[in-house]
Amino acid sequence: MSTPTRELERHAELDRRLVAAVKGIRILGSVSWPASAQAAFLDAWKHGRPSIPVIEYSHPAYASARNEIKAIHDAADAQHPVGDYIRRNAESWRVATELLDAAGSTDFTTHSIRLFGRPGSKVPGSQLSNLDAARHFISLADELDNEVLTTEADYCIPASVLREDLQAQLDAFFGAGTVRVEVDDRLISKAAAGATRIRLRSATCFSEYDRNQLLEHEAFVHTLTALNGRRQPNLASLGLSSPRITATQEGLAVFAELMTGALDIERFKRISLRILAIDLALNGADFIDVFRFFLNAGQTENDSFSSAQRVFRGSPLSGGSAFTKDTVYLHGLLSVHTFFRWALKNKKLKLCRNLFAGKMSLHDVVSLETEFDSGYVVAPNWLPRWVRHANGLAAMLAFSLFANKIRLDRVEAEDIVLAL
Numbered sequence: 001m002s003t004p005t006r007e008l009e010r011h012a013e014l015d016r017r018l019v020a021a022v023k024g025i026r027i028l029g030s031v032s033w034p035a036s037a038q039a040a041f042l043d044a045w046k047h048g049r050p051s052i053p054v055i056e057y058s059h060p061a062y063a064s065a066r067n068e069i070k071a072i073h074d075a076a077d078a079q080h081p082v083g084d085y086i087r088r089n090a091e092s093w094r095v096a097t098e099l100l101d102a103a104g105s106t107d108f109t110t111h112s113i114r115l116f117g118r119p120g121s122k123v124p125g126s127q128l129s130n131l132d133a134a135r136h137f138i139s140l141a142d143e144l145d146n147e148v149l150t151t152e153a154d155y156c157i158p159a160s161v162l163r164e165d166l167q168a169q170l171d172a173f174f175g176a177g178t179v180r181v182e183v184d185d186r187l188i189s190k191a192a193a194g195a196t197r198i199r200l201r202s203a204t205c206f207s208e209y210d211r212n213q214l215l216e217h218e219a220f221v222h223t224l225t226a227l228n229g230r231r232q233p234n235l236a237s238l239g240l241s242s243p244r245i246t247a248t249q250e251g252l253a254v255f256a257e258l259m260t261g262a263l264d265i266e267r268f269k270r271i272s273l274r275i276l277a278i279d280l281a282l283n284g285a286d287f288i289d290v291f292r293f294f295l296n297a298g299q300t301e302n303d304s305f306s307s308a309q310r311v312f313r314g315s316p317l318s319g320g321s322a323f324t325k326d327t328v329y330l331h332g333l334l335s336v337h338t339f340f341r342w343a344l345k346n347k348k349l350k351l352c353r354n355l356f357a358g359k360m361s362l363h364d365v366v367s368l369e370t371e372f373d374s375g376y377v378v379a380p381n382w383l384p385r386w387v388r389h390a391n392g393l394a395a396m397l398a399f400s401l402f403a404n405k406i407r408l409d410r411v412e413a414e415d416i417v418l419a420l
Helices: 006-023 027-031 033-045 063-075 081-101 107-116 130-141 159-174 208-231 243-260 265-282 287-296 301-311 324-345 347-353 360-367 369-374 390-403 411-419
Strands: 180-184 191-193 195-203
Touching: 006 063, 027 081, 027 195, 027 287, 033 301, 063 301, 063 369, 081 243, 107 243, 107 324, 130 265, 130 324, 130 369, 159 180, 159 195, 159 208, 191 208, 195 208, 195 360, 208 243, 243 324, 265 301, 287 301, 324 347, 324 360, 324 390, 324 411, 347 360, 347 369, 347 390, 360 369
Parallel strands: 180 195
Antiparallel strands: 191 195
16 A cells, blocks of 8 residues: 555545534434324324324534535545545535425425436436336336246244344354344334444334345445445545435445345335335325325335335425435446446456445546555455355346347247247
8 A cells, every 4th residue: 555645645634524524414314203103194094084294303503514514625626536526525415414404395305306316317328217217117017927926935034033143144244243233113114224233123024035135235235335434544434324325325235136136026116116206296296195106006004104204204295395315226226237337348347346445436436446556545345245256246247238239129939939
């Protein structure tokens, strides 16, 4: 590792200041709903008296943090790769403070779209939108006959049993005591992952697919990149989930599910339904309309409430507004998949491994390539198994590159039979 230049040292200090400035900014935590909201809504629903939940949000003072973030942004050199990285991070955190200031108002949606995009945003390298992708996967899931789909055994893994299983696997992978798995009775989503803790929702039935998704998505991407980021000697912000890296992080996590066989078509459908629901909300649907949308799509009442609250958290529930974060799952997946294929074609698979060195965007891993080569940004300490096995990864991507050239609309069943 070479000795950092004075300019790199200056940017490292700006990065440390940024980490300190954003310490109290928690987007999801600030807009989460109390568990009591679900119980009250579903009780009224079952009695035929549905009413839109009333959610109050606190508004901490972010003016001081915003001023410091702006000062850091302005002090970083836009022409230097590390300076540009810091400026991009600072700008996303600044918008995040404006987002949280606007919680509960229609302005919340404006800032959300700036950070996470919207359902109509185009997917990379295509004229198709996130909505087009969502409709495609929903259509496929709906058209597949249940007799064709391979179904799991009808059993439930209790949260306490799953906790023990995951804890044993994470101890073996990261080292004993590095990551704790806990059961949380206040958690609304099925699971949540941080750098040193993964939480599971209590009183929840987990399937084998859930188990594998938790390992590949939460543990071996979200937790792994956070731990690797915390080991960075110069850019501590690589251990933080800045808003601008959400699409890459979630896309990488879903791509990991896909690569390891942990992603089933029903999960594709759930992710896609959220995008359609966000679009409905932006076009005037209120909370009850969106709740009914998920019910009609086959979700249970509990899951429909959970899905609808994901759409409306932080925004007004009366229609025309939404929290657009969940659009990043498909957009991120398609972006990451395209990036991995590009990296293989251009003989840069090392960039794919570097992507796990911390919380970064696809833009970052390319623009910071020189800093990786010099050792200023260190290579990841932990890598998912499917990334470590480079030959297998290369084989899948090589096949994908060629197979994507085949036009299915020009293929008839007879052609396939004759070819065999």
